[in-house]
Amino acid sequence: MKARRPFVRMAALLPALALMLAACGGNGGSNAGGGGCANGVKLGFFGALTGDNAALGINIRNGVQLALNQYAATNPSCKVTLAPFDSQGSESVAPGLAQQAINDKQVVAIVGPAFSGESKAADPLFNEAGLPIVTPSATNPALAENGWTIFHRAVGNDNSQGPAAAAYIKNTLHATKVGVVDDKTEYGKGIADIVRQQLGSDVVFNDSVPQQTQDYSSTVTGAKNAGVTAVFYGGYYADGGRLLKQMRDNGLKATFVSDDGALDANLIKTAGAAAAEGAVLSCPCAPTAQVQNGAKFIADYKAAFSTDPGTYSTEGFDAANVILQAIKAGKYDRQGINDFLKTVDYQGITKRIKFDSKGEVAEKTVYVYRVKGGQLTGIGPVEQQ
Amino acid sequence: MIGTFGALYATRWMGISPGADALHTGIGLVLLLVAAAIVAMVASGLTAVVLERVAYRPLRRRGAGRLSALISAIGASLFLQEAFALWQGRNLVPFPRLMEKQVLFHVFNAEIRNDQLLVIVGALLMMVVLDRFVRTTRLGRGVRAVAQSPETATLMGVNIDRVVTLTFLLGGLMAGAAGLLYVVYLENTGYNIGFLLGIKAFTAAVMGGIGNLRGALLGGLALGLIENYGAAIWGAEWKDVIAFTVLLVVLMFRPTGLLGESLSAARA
Numbered sequence: 113m114k115a116r117r118p119f120v121r122m123a124a125l126l127p128a129l130a131l132m133l134a135a136c137g138g139n140g141g142s143n144a145g146g147g148g149c150a151n152g153v154k155l156g157f158f159g160a161l162t163g164d165n166a167a168l169g170i171n172i173r174n175g176v177q178l179a180l181n182q183y184a185a186t187n188p189s190c191k192v193t194l195a196p197f198d199s200q201g202s203e204s205v206a207p208g209l210a211q212q213a214i215n216d217k218q219v220v221a222i223v224g225p226a227f228s229g230e231s232k233a234a235d236p237l238f239n240e241a242g243l244p245i246v247t248p249s250a251t252n253p254a255l256a257e258n259g260w261t262i263f264h265r266a267v268g269n270d271n272s273q274g275p276a277a278a279a280y281i282k283n284t285l286h287a288t289k290v291g292v293v294d295d296k297t298e299y300g301k302g303i304a305d306i307v308r309q310q311l312g313s314d315v316v317f318n319d320s321v322p323q324q325t326q327d328y329s330s331t332v333t334g335a336k337n338a339g340v341t342a343v344f345y346g347g348y349y350a351d352g353g354r355l356l357k358q359m360r361d362n363g364l365k366a367t368f369v370s371d372d373g374a375l376d377a378n379l380i381k382t383a384g385a386a387a388a389e390g391a392v393l394s395c396p397c398a399p400t401a402q403v404q405n406g407a408k409f410i411a412d413y414k415a416a417f418s419t420d421p422g423t424y425s426t427e428g429f430d431a432a433n434v435i436l437q438a439i440k441a442g443k444y445d446r447q448g449i450n451d452f453l454k455t456v457d458y459q460g461i462t463k464r465i466k467f468d469s470k471g472e473v474a475e476k477t478v479y480v481y482r483v484k485g486g487q488l489t490g491i492g493p494v495e496q497q
Numbered sequence: 498m499i500g501t502f503g504a505l506y507a508t509r510w511m512g513i514s515p516g517a518d519a520l521h522t523g524i525g526l527v528l529l530l531v532a533a534a535i536v537a538m539v540a541s542g543l544t545a546v547v548l549e550r551v552a553y554r555p556l557r558r559r560g561a562g563r564l565s566a567l568i569s570a571i572g573a574s575l576f577l578q579e580a581f582a583l584w585q586g587r588n589l590v591p592f593p594r595l596m597e598k599q600v601l602f603h604v605f606n607a608e609i610r611n612d613q614l615l616v617i618v619g620a621l622l623m624m625v626v627l628d629r630f631v632r633t634t635r636l637g638r639g640v641r642a643v644a645q646s647p648e649t650a651t652l653m654g655v656n657i658d659r660v661v662t663l664t665f666l667l668g669g670l671m672a673g674a675a676g677l678l679y680v681v682y683l684e685n686t687g688y689n690i691g692f693l694l695g696i697k698a699f700t701a702a703v704m705g706g707i708g709n710l711r712g713a714l715l716g717g718l719a720l721g722l723i724e725n726y727g728a729a730i731w732g733a734e735w736k737d738v739i740a741f742t743v744l745l746v747v748l749m750f751r752p753t754g755l756l757g758e759s760l761s762a763a764r765a
Contacts, residue, residue: 162587162588163587166588296734318732319733320732320733320734321733321734322733322734324589326683326685327683328733329725330725330728330729330733330736331728331733333607333729334729337606350589354685357684361598361610362608363600363608382591384594
């Protein structure tokens, strides 16, 4: 027994030592990487590459990669490579991963974070470290209100998407009894609350169902009993698809309306083509074929990745290109790129990218998509009232 | 979880691909379900027996207390979850729809679908079969004897090791059958579906009384009803909170369960 004590004491010291060393390691180099592009720079992608809603992250990452490929072909002097950070779309993984990105001094800017929940968790860290981010898809309006100097959003936010979805439900679907369901995430609840506020007394049923719920029967039964003719779901395609499937299985024929997080072919795959028929989805993103040089983008994307571009591929492409403009202008460090982004005026393929004082862009058109014959088809922009 | 994957692989071996509407009816459907159930039960039962050998018997041999067994159980459960996460990935795996989900009849305003009826009938059938087994067969008598008093049972000539293995096997078989019902109803499975289900099953068993088979079924029904009524009143996000609150309340005020413990009595 006595012989064990010194060993136990030493064994207890080791974790304490390890923690101390880890803390020292983190604060090491505090300046942004180097003054030049000597070893090449990295453009980070921060978002879900695995997990339930990975398709959204992969679309953006591919858009960024395409931009980098095209840049490398015309600018061999400074090598810019992609540094992917897979957050799985989770706010609990985001802060640790953000710290990893910050510690990698070669990462000079980030396209992302892709989701609003992880943005809320990671952006304060990026702000403190001065690492500029351009998000092509995080649409929660509150993100821009935090005074983060590094925050830039290359897409319209939910203050335009929410009212557009609500207007569609009211004016096109003429639904007077609406159910609004959200998935409790920063993004889903955010946009669902905006829709609730816009529709006011038309909302006769409300529910909040956490992500990864398997059984939506209580929600569907409640909606049925309230007699809703339209259901707005604030959330992503994995859960939305399951909700939609169970709605149809339980005989609820209400029109399913959802947001850009659910705008993915996997929604139709999860729910089944028959159940998904007629579902309506809003997005501040234009159909890929309709953007400037859309056909060329689709061809290039397909050649590079053997698959069609998805939601936000074009916005990811634009976000990457905006940052590449800074690198082209000789800004190879984080501060330099952030300053450049303050005054940039770049015509991307989706929109004119010029950030205001809060990091938002001016383009606010919201587009509507419908599921027809098992495919997502764009049916045009929503008339803003 | 293992039962659900067993059922999934059974459908794959029979050439049914997920997503494809391979709807069956009549005898074909029954045979399909029975085949999937058998594979699920075998997979689950086998796992249970192996676990007993590896995770519980060594502890029993050394006379370790119940707490050690509980910790071992949690460890084994995490091991299985992560092993499947590495093998199958961490996303939900879809299960093909095997039968057209039609509404069979109405009870007041509620619609009863064929898959819902299958689950209810399946659960009742399992309870009856298990009940019969424990009450009438020789092995069942051994199970009850060991539950009442292991030492005396040994003196009476009951092989404890065999009885424990048998109990685990029975548990595994039932879990496998439940796994099939789960995937037929929800059409999804994943590495971590067993966790929450396990806790709720424990809640149901405690509510009904440990060792009481009818109690467990009643407890399950009661839990489901309480959960869904609570969800209707407060919102679906509170479902799990309600389930665990019920567990707390039952443990505090009636730890022997609603129908009373019946380890010793022949009440099964």
